[in-house]
Amino acid sequence: MMSSEELHKRRGAAVARGVGSVINSYVDHASGGTVTDVEGREWIDFAAGIAVTNVGNSAPRVVEAVRAQVERFTHTCFMVAPYESYVAVCERLNALTPGGFEKRSALFNSGAEAVENAVKIARHATGRPAVVVFDHAYHGRTNLTMALTAKNMPYKHRFGPFAGEVYRVPMSYPLRDGGLSGAEAAARAVETVEKQVGAENVAALLIEPIQGEGGFVVPAPGFLPALREWATAADVVFIADEIQTGFCRTGDWFACDHERVEPDLVALAKGIAGGLPLAAVTGRAELMDAVHAGGLGGTYGGNPIACAAALASIETMHELDLVAAARRIESVLVPRLRAIAERSGGRVAEVRGRGAMLAVELVQPGTVTPDPVGTAAVSAACHSAGLLTLTCGTYGNVLRFLPPLVISDDELERGLDILAAAFD
The missing domain is CATH 3.40.640.10 (Type I PLP-dependent aspartate aminotransferase-like (Major domain))
Incomplete structure (x- = not known):
């Protein structure tokens, strides 16, 4: 199997530049709450294909x-x-x-x-x-x-x-x-x-x-x-x-x-x-x-x-009662996100969302001035450590979290540990 680097070279010669990707690793397989690339590296999935794989990847039914x-x-x-x-x-x-x-x-x-x-x-x-x-x-x-x-x-x-x-x-x-x-x-x-x-x-x-x-x-x-x-x-x-x-x-x-x-x-x-x-x-x-x-x-x-x-x-x-699962995910994520916000020195203006559709908005400390540079840096640090995250917002200063609704508590906690380290 080709490496991600080799596949990326092929992509450059074949795929239009206007089609972007969040990471440059290429996927081999995925399950409920994780994605594994062609090198065998596992990523905790806080993206779910942009809220698509709610039931997880390759759900048996x-x-x-x-x-x-x-x-x-x-x-x-x-x-x-x-x-x-x-x-x-x-x-x-x-x-x-x-x-x-x-x-x-x-x-x-x-x-x-x-x-x-x-x-x-x-x-x-x-x-x-x-x-x-x-x-x-x-x-x-x-x-x-x-x-x-x-x-x-x-x-x-x-x-x-x-x-x-x-x-x-x-x-x-x-x-x-x-x-x-x-x-x-x-x-x-x-x-x-x-x-x-x-x-x-x-x-x-x-x-x-x-x-x-x-x-x-x-x-x-x-x-x-x-x-x-x-x-x-x-x-x-x-x-x-x-x-x-x-x-x-x-x-x-x-x-x-x-x-x-x-x-x-x-x-x-x-x-x-x-x-x-x-x-x-x-x-x-x-x-x-x-x-x-x-x-x-x-x-x-x-x-x-x-x-x-x-x-x-x-x-x-x-x-699987995924309505209840989304609420369970919220109960795990929100306390950890608020703890990250409290340690951020005023860089997190708000933790918001509902269920398994959650986000933090990053600002210049002590203001509501958007901080897209800091947001991109935190997201890049997450990617380097094996957590798939997405940014969004009119000002490019929001980190959003969309895990598959079948993700395990262990996978959630591992992902949150990576996120907390990225902020720190």
Whole structure:
């Protein structure tokens, strides 16, 4: 087997430079909470493929289901010759997502596709053009989703012009918005919409219940319910982007469940299928069915192998009670992260998140001035010591932690020891 160094040389001659990687070691195999490279070096996994392998890598049910499906057939295109597993995934999503109303689902390939199709559905159903999004938001890398995304570098820089009729309003960011309550932050956002866009022009309000790439920003309590209430009164479609927060990640099946918010549409992907590419939009039947036949779809959307993996992943989440597992991970990580913060000399401004979606924001000591250099240094030290970590945030100063939900307490503690040493 080639070494990581040799593989990296091959990559330089074959792979476009615009595709980056966090580490330069190349993976040979992975299990529940660890990744092993081609040299046999084991890494504690605090990334989970960016919140994808919630059920762990090569989860037994997923492996079995995928193997069985590959032997039966690999593709027909649901729009040409349909199959039962697509229907079954939609049934599961209709039952699992927030809201007791009648629902429908449609399957796609990626989170960006899910968001883009949710916007399509909202515009078609309402006949309105405008979409409201939030500061620090991330929604994808397609043209429309880049327009919906807030951060320029690396996501938007020199890729424009972008799709129009997208309007950005202030997010509830408790560390940085002057201590506004959730209700006050929502009122500020609503006032911006009503003055600058006009509610009657808005098709959809699109929000991550906990922001992902923007810094794991958890809005103040009451922010989401107040926005939901306004959207209902204004006949605006409330879209929850649960792509990173979904499927047990935050200690609930979906992050909206925490405050009992019921979105009209939910965009789903990442943790849905144990690592296989699958995404979905699930929502109110009258909205989903407003689109004409043929208006939604895609060649690979709801591929039968990915559907088999999704059904097995959802079974695993139920069987292993991964909602409880995410809360257990939070109970282990948060005390250790707070201890690191106390020893940091004021460099950690906040420990935040929910379930197994946690983060620390790094600043210049005694201020709220972002410290992206220090953040990168801590992350690099973790990588050198065998811990996979990710950074994020509009200012590049947030370390985020997304371990697989099946990670063991021993693996968690080993990873936290590495993190603490990196800070020290």
